[in-house]
Amino acid sequence: MQTQRFFIGHSAGEHGQDIDLSGFSSLQQLKSTLSQAFSFADRSSLLLHSNQSGELNSLEAVKSCKDPVELRVAQNAKTSIRVPPGPRELPVVGNHYEIYPDPLGNYDRLFARYGPVVKTVNMGTTIYQTNDPEIARYVLREGDLFTKTTSEQTHPLYYMQQQSALFTCDSDSPAFSIAHKFVPPSLSPRAVAHHTPLIQKAARSIFPVLDLLADEDKAFNVYQYMFKLAGMVIWGVVVNEDLEHFKAVDTKPAKTIQVLGEWLHLMKKTSLRPKWYGSLPFGDPAHLRAAQRELWADVEISIDNCTRKGDGPLPLSDPAASLRASCMADFLARARDENGEGLPRDMLISNVVILLGAGFTTSASLLSWCIYSLVRYPGMQERLLQEIIDHGADGKQDWTYDEVHAMPFLDRFVKEVQRMHNPSFQTARNARHDVVLPGGYLIPKGSIVIPCFPSLHKNPAHWDNPLRFDPDRWNEEGLAGRLARKGLYTPFAAGRRGCVGFNLALMEVKTVLVELVYRYHFEDSSPETVVYDPEFLVIRPINFYVSPTKRKQWPAPSPKA
CATH class of the missing domain: 1.10.630.10 (Cytochrome P450)
Incomplete structure (x- = not known):
């Protein structure tokens, strides 16, 4: 038996392994084994290096090498790992x-x-x-x-981790495969298209308040209003509740929204502190735990209120099952797999909480950055308004999922916002x-x-x-x-743990933009340079203000339209 010492780094002792070379018939076979043994992400990039001979390009050269053999990568062959x-x-x-x-x-x-x-x-x-x-x-x-x-x-999500929810559980958690079976169908394009009227209704709920601000020539904090508007959309789509956030200019967010926002803020804040900080029985860690208990209890009540228990189960095998649900929580509560099993109660509550939290905080921030981009970059409002007009907008139209996604400039605009201000x-x-x-x-x-x-x-x-x-x-x-x-x-990550809510997020953002841009022109009224919150879960502008002006005339449709 002929063994050779292989290592990565500067020392053969710290990250080294002895490999029996007698079973290898080619250098490529040896490299394949080594790249797996030393966990090379790009297994084709492995190089073999000797301090005496330089790069070793044959199996015979490796076998005859008297010194431990160093592993390097092709992209940086002159430097140790x-x-x-x-x-x-x-x-x-x-x-x-x-x-x-x-x-x-x-x-x-x-x-x-x-x-x-x-x-x-x-x-x-x-x-x-x-x-x-x-x-x-x-x-x-x-x-x-x-x-x-x-x-x-x-x-970073440790203080938010819920091992019964799709977004926040470990990939190796038993709950992941169960949640992954039920949650994505509730967010499919077909399901989101079914809930489009709820999205549009929520988007239009802000009109009375923006009209009043426009009449009084006043500005508003964009994130605070988008926080309330995104909450309206997500609560409507997920648990079929109208939070009535725009009954007046200064209507406070609903109690559950406030608790959820506080929970997310405290979670992020705690994650930036030393590890021992989160175990304190007082201060922010104690408030974090109390907010979580209150939030779970409130959401459980909302689920029970929206579930159509008398309408029977919704089989996952039926692609149209989501069309018979009043909202996403109703679907998740009544969905059944091929064995007649549904989401366990604790998983149902946790997944609805995370759908609400992840959905409205991210959407509120993305909507804010979309409005920022409308006023910050010249010509964007004009181009978007023209496209909306060319697609038949009249201020009363009930948009469908396909009609909103058929606007190419709107799609490109949102993509660029996600690139620049994700x-x-x-x-x-x-x-x-x-x-x-x-x-x-x-x-x-x-x-x-x-x-x-x-x-x-x-x-x-x-x-x-x-x-x-x-x-x-x-x-x-x-x-x-x-x-x-x-x-x-x-923008929505990638792989098996990518964002499953991207269909809903894009439909929400595009629908809100269509409704707002058709009705208003916005001007930047920020009193100082716009900054973002470095201690929140997502990147949100905290001092961005705009002034709305109600449109009184609109461009004619383009000749090609």
Whole structure:
């Protein structure tokens, strides 16, 4: 038996293995075994290196090598595999002040300085961030190398983790496969199309308040109003409730919405503190636990109120079953699989809570950034209004799912907003093993890796003029799909743990834009430079104001229309 020592890094002892070479008949066969044994993400990139002979290009050269053989990657053949670099840590806080209060700008700065994978330590928690699309593809791909384990205390969603809900449970949780069977059908294009009247009704509920503001020449805080409007949409579609958020200009959000917003805020805030902080029996950690108990109790009541118990079960095998549900929670409560089994009660409540929370917070932020883009980038309102007119808008039309998605400029505009101002940020994955990423970066087992979407979507190495807002970059048919497969454009993440609510989110945002742009012209009235909240779950503008003006005349349809 002939054995050889193989290793990664600078030392044959720390990350090394002894391999019996007698069973290999080719170098390619050996490389395949080594790439699997050392968890190379790109198994075709492995190179064999000797300090004495340089690159080893044959099996005979490997067998005759007297020294341990180092493994490297083709993309960086002259350098040993290493842990990603990062800024120097300070005592206790680590790199906190290298990241906050502007994580978006600071991560771009760190990528420019240290490369496509950066190690940061914040209050004792180590996170690896990447702006490289190839690396992001491997990280987001559920499999042998990476997974989503929210039950790990270092995961950004740890304090939100619910092992009975699709979005927040571990990928290896027994609940994942069960929830994945029931939740996606409730959010399918057919189901969302069925609920389009609820979306449009909620979108129009803001008109009386915006009319009053327009008459009085007043501005409004966009996120606060989109927070209430998105809540109207999501509560209507998910639990068939009218929250009546726009009875007056200053109507407060419904109590459940306030509790949910507080729960999300405290969860994110707690995740940025040292690990021991979340166990405190007082202060924010105690408030977080109390908010969760109250939220679950309120949502359970809403589910019971909207479920049509006398209408019988809804078989998952019937593609039209969702059309017989009054709302998504009604579908989830009555859906049955091939064995006649439904979602267990605890999973039903948890999944509805997460649908409400993830749905309205992300949509509120995306709607806010859409309005920001309308007023920030010249010509956008005019082009969007013309398209709406060309598709038959008259202020009274009941839009269908297909009609809204048939507007090409609207689609390109939303895509570009998601590229430039995407609300999602913390799509974290856990390394199952020590993993070697493209470029020769070693990610230790159990580490958190986050593809940084804002930086990915504006990476100058992969995008033409990335800081220019240009919806026409999406003119090429199928471009978004091709870029998604390359890992370059992932506004709803990717892989098995990608966002299952994207159909609803896009329909909501597009419908609201169609209704608002047809009725109003918006002007930026922000008193200062717009900033975002660095301690919230998603990226939201907190001081962005606009003034609405009611339209009194509209352009004629284009000749080609």
